[in-house]
Amino acid sequence: MSAELLAAKFLGQLPHALALGIEVVSVDVARGACSMRLPWRAELVGDPAQEVLHGGVITALLDSLGAAAVIVRGLYSPATLDLRIDYLRPATPRSDLIAEAECYRTTRHIAFVRGVCHQGDRERPVANLTATFIFAERTRAAGGV
Amino acid sequence: MSAELLAAKFLGQLPHALALGIEVVSVDVARGACSMRLPWRAELVGDPAQEVLHGGVITALLDSLGAAAVIVRGLYSPATLDLRIDYLRPATPRSDLIAEAECYRTTRHIAFVRGVCHQGDRERPVANLTATFIFAERTRAAGGV
Amino acid sequence: MSAELLAAKFLGQLPHALALGIEVVSVDVARGACSMRLPWRAELVGDPAQEVLHGGVITALLDSLGAAAVIVRGLYSPATLDLRIDYLRPATPRSDLIAEAECYRTTRHIAFVRGVCHQGDRERPVANLTATFIFAERTRAAGGV
Amino acid sequence: MSAELLAAKFLGQLPHALALGIEVVSVDVARGACSMRLPWRAELVGDPAQEVLHGGVITALLDSLGAAAVIVRGLYSPATLDLRIDYLRPATPRSDLIAEAECYRTTRHIAFVRGVCHQGDRERPVANLTATFIFAERTRAAGGV
Numbered sequence: 001m002s003a004e005l006l007a008a009k010f011l012g013q014l015p016h017a018l019a020l021g022i023e024v025v026s027v028d029v030a031r032g033a034c035s036m037r038l039p040w041r042a043e044l045v046g047d048p049a050q051e052v053l054h055g056g057v058i059t060a061l062l063d064s065l066g067a068a069a070v071i072v073r074g075l076y077s078p079a080t081l082d083l084r085i086d087y088l089r090p091a092t093p094r095s096d097l098i099a100e101a102e103c104y105r106t107t108r109h110i111a112f113v114r115g116v117c118h119q120g121d122r123e124r125p126v127a128n129l130t131a132t133f134i135f136a137e138r139t140r141a142a143g144g145v
Numbered sequence: 146m147s148a149e150l151l152a153a154k155f156l157g158q159l160p161h162a163l164a165l166g167i168e169v170v171s172v173d174v175a176r177g178a179c180s181m182r183l184p185w186r187a188e189l190v191g192d193p194a195q196e197v198l199h200g201g202v203i204t205a206l207l208d209s210l211g212a213a214a215v216i217v218r219g220l221y222s223p224a225t226l227d228l229r230i231d232y233l234r235p236a237t238p239r240s241d242l243i244a245e246a247e248c249y250r251t252t253r254h255i256a257f258v259r260g261v262c263h264q265g266d267r268e269r270p271v272a273n274l275t276a277t278f279i280f281a282e283r284t285r286a287a288g289g290v
Numbered sequence: 291m292s293a294e295l296l297a298a299k300f301l302g303q304l305p306h307a308l309a310l311g312i313e314v315v316s317v318d319v320a321r322g323a324c325s326m327r328l329p330w331r332a333e334l335v336g337d338p339a340q341e342v343l344h345g346g347v348i349t350a351l352l353d354s355l356g357a358a359a360v361i362v363r364g365l366y367s368p369a370t371l372d373l374r375i376d377y378l379r380p381a382t383p384r385s386d387l388i389a390e391a392e393c394y395r396t397t398r399h400i401a402f403v404r405g406v407c408h409q410g411d412r413e414r415p416v417a418n419l420t421a422t423f424i425f426a427e428r429t430r431a432a433g434g435v
Numbered sequence: 436m437s438a439e440l441l442a443a444k445f446l447g448q449l450p451h452a453l454a455l456g457i458e459v460v461s462v463d464v465a466r467g468a469c470s471m472r473l474p475w476r477a478e479l480v481g482d483p484a485q486e487v488l489h490g491g492v493i494t495a496l497l498d499s500l501g502a503a504a505v506i507v508r509g510l511y512s513p514a515t516l517d518l519r520i521d522y523l524r525p526a527t528p529r530s531d532l533i534a535e536a537e538c539y540r541t542t543r544h545i546a547f548v549r550g551v552c553h554q555g556d557r558e559r560p561v562a563n564l565t566a567t568f569i570f571a572e573r574t575r576a577a578g579g580v
Contacts, residue, residue, distance in 0.1 A: 017201065019164070019188075043164075055208065055212075055224070055225055056162065056205050056208045056209055059204055059205065059208045059228075060201050060204060060205050063200065063201045063204045064201055067200075079200070079232065079235075080200055080230075080232050081231070081232060081371075081400060081422060082229060082230060082231045082232065082372065082422060083204075083229070083230055084227060084228070084229045084374065084519050084565060085225075085227060085228055086226070086227045086547055086565065086567065087224065087225050087226060087227065088540050088547060089540070089542070090224075105523050105524070105560075107524070109399050109424070110371060110424065112521055112523060112563070114563070125540075128547070128549075128565070130519060130521065130563070130565045132371060132372060132422070132521065134399070134400065226516075226545060226567060227517065227567060229374050229420060229519065231402055231420065231422065233395050233402060234395070234397070250378050250379070250415075252379070254544050254569070255516060255569065257376055257378060257418070259418075270395075273402070273404075273420070275374060275376065275418070275420045277376065277516060277517060277567070279544070279545065307491065309454070309478075333454075345498065345502075345514070345515055346452065346495050346498045346499055349494055349495065349498045349518075350491050350494060350495050353490065353491045353494045354491055357490075369490070369522065369525075370490055370520075370522050371521070371522060372519060372520060372521045372522065373494075373519070373520055374517060374518070374519045375515075375517060375518055376516070376517045377514065377515050377516060377517065380514075
């Protein structure tokens with residue numbers, strides 16, 4: 001199965017991600033990278049006066065994205081072991097979230113992921129992801145590492 | 146306003162938390178502690194064959210709960226600075242999530258929170274929360290710290 | 291080999307910990323718990339005017355202690371996978387550090403550890419540790435988990 | 436005072452860092468970046484059979500470096516609020532550690548830092564740093580942010 005299909009299938013298994021409206025934007029198998037978009041919607045706003053997406057939505061987006069990056073790298077059934085998110089600045093009102101993550105290192109059992117969430121300008125990130133995942137086994141595509 | 150009302154008002158500002166079905170279970174103003182429940186629902190399941198709540202749901206629950214614990218302590222407008230979640234074991238099928246958090250230390254600008262998510266037996270936690278929040282100002286109820 | 295001997299042997303393999311003057315205080319095999327003390331010494335002070343142990347010393351103490359707790363639990367060759375330390379308040383001048391950690395959960399490959407560093411009063415902790423370790427294999431003493 | 440002098444003065448206040456033999460390699464005021472080197476020494480080895488620097492040494496190096504990056508950015512008296520370190524691969528025997536960190540975002544009270552530790556090849560990092568610091572006030576050089 002292609003990485004695009006795997007990432008889409010992964011999202012399809014996450015009713016929570018689907019309910020938020022998260023979409024796969026791009027997949028880069030060589031780098032183990034993936035990006036997703038969460039379109040702004042009034043229902044996801046925290047404070048109606050501000051029209052800003054609620055912080056928990058960023059958390060959910062980065063959590064789903066991190067696991068997808070591990071799958072894109074060719075690793076089956078990733079489970080989050082631990083994750084850290086730094087919230088760097090408030091989100092901009094009425095603006096989509098874009099998140100990009102990379103599975104930048106794997107060992108026999110562990111996949112290390114880092115990512116970022118922004119709103120169009122990567123130099124002004126809204127949040128930062130650092131996470132580790134444990135996975136069941138490698139697909140043939142993942143090769144020996 | 147009482148801590149119970151503040152916590153309920155806080156949840157009311159989180160359409161995302163409401164959509165998941167998160168409920169306030171208890172509030173302890175003296176300890177800065179709060180607990181919440183997320184009832185099991187078929188729509189929040191990851192893998193239909195397993196009937197287990199998806200991991201992102203745990204993340205969302207702990208994130209909302211942590212901010213509520215800061216409010217219960219008498220601090221206004223907490224914003225998550227960074228959070229860490231450790232995922233300790235898979236959730237049990239068809240079982241509710243219960244999460245408990247405590248704002249165990251505050252300084253002039255920072256609130257430190259720790260919490261746990263379990264399914265009825267605190268000795269078998271599903272996930273562990275460690276987080277810091279930054280807050281705008283203290284309510285009178287918070288007193289001098 | 292007894293847990294006490296294992297913990298002492300572990301410290302003996304850490305010239306860095308020995309150079310700092312870290313000592314094993316107690317070992318609890320059943321809980322996978324361990325405590326250590328770092329006596330105050332003028333050479334470990336950050337700002338001479340304050341006579342407070344430098345923050346990096348707390349980090350080193352908690353890092354060594356976390357690995358020792360995994361060994362006490364009966365697991366061989368733990369390697370830190372990731373650790374988080376929260377610094378809760380400044381250390382008290384001319385005062386020893388006491389650190390306590392517990393390996394509170396293990397899976398097939400991962401050990402979860404939490405700990406605290408204080409100066410005599412556990413209710414006034416100086417720092418908080420959250421960490422995961424990966425380990426080579428179980429000793430017979432560790433039993434099945 | 437120049438950033439180089441500030442970074443050197445900072446190291447001079449850390450007897451622990453000096454005892455390890457940590458040296459400032461470079462300082463980039465515009466980026467709030469700093470790099471340091473810890474030369475391999477037999478006394479810092481964990482397992483004599485492997486001749487690899489002990490893990491706690493990496494922790495101490497990244498902790499000191501993170502605070503230095505905040506100072507380089509023009510911020511006074513940084514105190515670590517929390518830090519996360521991911522340990523990505525074992526260090527190479529008889530080889531120096533090089534660590535690079537950047538204070539990539541500041542708010543009114545908080546400085547966000549990320550960094551990496553490698554042994555000459557940045558594409559093969561040994562460890563990864565994510566940290567937040569709280570600081571007393573800005574120097575004139577830091578400008579308005």
